[in-house]
Amino acid sequence: MDAEAFRKYGKEMVDIVADYWDTMRQRQPLPEVKPGYIWDLVPKDPPAEPEPWSRIFADIEPVVFQGTTHWHHPHFFAYYPTACSYPSIMGDILSGGIASIGFTWKSSPAMTELEMVMTDWLAKSIGLPECFLNSDPGPGAGMIQCTASDATLIALLSARARAVSAMEQNGRLNWLYSTISRALPTKFNLREMMKKVEQPSQEKSQSPESQIINFEHHDPVYFTKLVAYCSDQAHSSVDKGIMLAGVRMRKIKSTKDAKFNNYSVEPEVLEAAIREDRAQGYIPFIYVATVGTTNTCGVDSLTKLGPICNREMIWLHVDAAYAGSYALCPEFRYLIEGIEMADSFNFNCHKAMMINFDCSPMWFKDAREAINYFNVDPTYLKHEHQAVASDYRHLQVALGRRFRALKVWFVLRSIGTAKIQEHLKIMVDRAIQFAELIEKDDRFELFVPQHLGLVCFRLKGSDDINERLNTIINDDRRIHLVPAKAHGVYFLRFAVCNSETTEEDVKYAYNVITELAQPLLHF
Known part of the structure; x- marks a missing residue:
């Protein structure tokens, strides 16, 4: 690939990413794949000859997108957010394009x-x-x-x-104190003795080529x-x-x-x-x-x-x-x-x-x-400016x-900090909305009060019924969330992960949860 081809196909890749984000709502947060699915889609051996980018691009949907958990889907409520924005992606493009490795100041x-x-x-x-x-x-x-x-x-x-440095220092002081103390009954010059005092010797029987090093x-x-x-x-x-x-x-x-x-x-x-x-x-x-x-x-x-x-x-x-x-x-x-x-x-x-x-x-x-x-x-890592x-x-x-x-x-x-603050506040507001829906529903309870973008809730009842609810929700795949345990109690976590999640999305998630919970309440 030369520079001209990179310009052409790089622009196409940007379009693919933009289209992915634009069509996110047409997908579901969890993919319909099982472990090992990739072996039916990708050849087991690498190609000997180059393939056209048109064919590579055609494989992105079945191989990548259809096997991806879509963390930025408005119905993804699992774990915690993983943030993203177009300007951030732009930064990664430039970082990858420069391809420098900044281990020292001089290296970049x-x-x-x-x-x-x-x-x-x-x-x-x-x-x-x-x-x-x-x-x-x-x-x-x-x-x-x-x-x-x-x-x-x-x-x-x-x-x-x-801590180790402090312990080593204390050990040296204790050893020095005991060494001097043993000599106290005899007449001696403290200054002269201090000159003669040495640390306990290291192993000296080892050859210089293979000494064991104890890092300070x-x-x-x-x-x-x-x-x-x-x-x-x-x-x-x-x-x-x-x-x-x-x-x-x-x-x-x-x-x-x-x-x-x-x-x-x-x-x-x-x-x-x-x-x-x-x-x-x-x-x-x-x-x-x-x-x-x-x-x-x-x-x-x-x-x-x-x-x-x-x-x-x-x-x-x-x-x-x-x-x-x-x-x-x-x-x-x-x-x-x-x-x-x-x-x-x-x-x-x-x-x-x-x-x-x-x-x-x-x-x-x-x-x-x-x-x-x-x-x-x-x-090989030293340079003239390291001081x-x-x-x-x-x-x-x-x-x-x-x-x-x-x-x-x-x-x-x-984007600016004001817009990021707005983004953060929207996620908190959506969490408050979901918590209020849970509190009004006699079948559910909050495990702890809503905090920031997280709501911890459970069906009133046993851990077993909540484990079954979690399994049913994620098998259904319309929304995705994960459970947790604190002090032995099992509960479900509703994490607002995207400011693109609307009030309607929160209501949708609540309706899915209550719909799937209803059959469990009759057991």
Whole structure:
């Protein structure tokens, strides 16, 4: 394909995408396919000769569209939103077209510099303190991760390294103290003795070519004492991150709070866990607070938990993957009250802020600390500006990174924050509408009050009848939603995922649900 062919077929691809969006309502949110369907549609062997684009384009409908779960369908109410907009797609087109890999400042100066500005724009838009800004003279910084799962893992590894460093330092001081103490009965010159004191030697029997390296700040001998905390309502990615970090996990029991009547961790429960674990010789080193839990959109109070974490020298990471976007609206700024006490903070623009996947900004109060923990510096990655420029490779697991800042730049410039606020408020209004329909229906009940764009509800009765209702709804395929469990109770989640979902769409979903529920009520 040369440039002229790219212009021709690239325009056709744009038309295909635009037509897909224009005809979304003619589809159903869930496809009629079964696992393995693709083998009947795609040859098992690759073609030896090139095929015309007309034939490739003809296969997009049966192979791709008919096997896609349409997350942007107005009758898709599952999980949480995945945001998108035409300006965001434009950003991905340009990112893919440039095809640079911004692991260091020098490898793509524009990628790094624009990301620094865009994370500042986002931070200012949602009301983060200045200490998190790249433009602030302090050590804080923002950058864009792939997902909230990546951000949580980075926070865990940063907190683990901080804890290990403290334990190593304490170990050195204790060893030094015991060494000097053993010599106290004899006459000695303290200054001379300090000159002679050496650290316990490493294994020196190994050949230089095959020495085992113990990375500073990451000595696994200390991991067994570390305990990471999170709510029992935290996302499964927190469990996975803690598992991959090789440390213990304690899930702090949540209870329904007075403010939202939703599940959150109370400060006295966290303090009791800290006391208990320290009494057993464990070291609590991080608390992953959730702002907008996946199950019920519950909120851990940062104003209550932050002072405890700060006092106890526990890293506070705030996972606001879904709800963080709503802090763009002043009336929802309560979500991040107390954020100044956090060590790191993350939310997904790609959930509700009209920016498509993947775009998950993360901020550090002290990025220099994290960079110190993650720095590996081979010759081929060094450059003459590294002493003064930001190299984002130090704040992520992968080396390479895409030009995600482009879609933030395009969306904020072409749509503006006021329009995004309107988009967020529409989704909240639709959720309120559905919650009111449920509350007026004697057959149903809200599991927790509606919060933001999520409504948690259930048929009055057993978990079994609600499980059957969920199965019937999704087998029917007119709408799509998913269930959840909290404290052993099964319920259904109605998440408004698109501002294109109208009041009529909400009524339609309610009618489908009540129609399919009716036969179950006679059992």
